[in-house]
Amino acid sequence: MRPLLLAPALALALSASPAFAATIEITIDKLVFSPANVQAKVGDTIEWTNKDILAHTATVKGGWDVMIPAKSTGKVTLKAAGAVDYFCRFHPNMKGHVEVAP
Amino acid sequence: MFMRPTAALAALFFVSTAPLALAADKPTDPQIAHIAYTADTIDIEAAKLAIKKSKNKEVVDFAKDMERDHEAVNKQALDLVKKLKVTPEDNDTSKALAKAAKEERAKLAKLKGAAFDKAYIENEVAYHKQVNGALETLLIPSASNAELKSLLETGLKIFQGHQQHAEHVAGMLK
DSSP, X not given: OOOTTSOHHHHHHHHHSXXXXXXXXXXXXXXXXXXXXXXXXXXXXXXXXXXXXSOEEEEOTTSOEEEEOTTSXXXXXXXXXXXXXXXXXXXXXXXXXXXXXX | OOSOHHHHHHHTTTTOOSOOOOOXXXXXXXXXXXXXXXXXXXXXXXXXXXXXXXXXXXHHHHHHHHHHHHXXXXXXXXXXXXXXXXXXXXXXXHHHHHXXXXXXXXXXXXXXXXXXXXXXXXXXXXXXXXXXXXXXXXXXXXXXXXXXXXXXXXXXHHHHHHHHHHHHHHHHHO
């Protein structure tokens, strides 16, 4: 099943053609990942849009490490299934969670 | 006490964890801009000292985060005062902050190794706690320009994160 977070039209399009990978958007505003929890599939891309004046990262211990410069974006393509917790290396109290379905 | 209330308030920085009393005379926007810039610069100076002196990776990483974030906030503050055509105005609070910071730096400069790390991080916890208290109870409520207020509110979020980060590192050093 596609995640509820996607716009309905996009979800419909994707469920009709499951081969297409989705882009999941997460916003960073005032040191908060929003939404903090997302669901994705292997092959999907997560894109973070950083509205803050500070640089952030989305980092998984022993996994991906995405730089997200101030007022900019960063992305990662999900290669492995499983649930991962990520955080910002510069602001370790910023946390997010991704569930990646196969 | 011959100190003016704002100076007395600033004197609380570094030396006490008691809750900040509200100053009777509210700072003006040019004074707030100066206080905010001074408070930021103090933390950048402390961070530079820690980067130079500490051998502890957690401490150095924390200090680098402080340097990066406070420089980013200061850049925003400078851009804003330029845009608003406000000239930051020196005041008793800024002066007391700068004086206390100078003393703290002198104290830290004499320490080495684990003693330095502990003193630096503990001061960072106390400093951010005090600055956040001042932002919440005095600077944000006193700011009259909406953009200045908004920048201070963003600063508060950032510095609350710093305080948690500093508390985390302090816990690891124990």
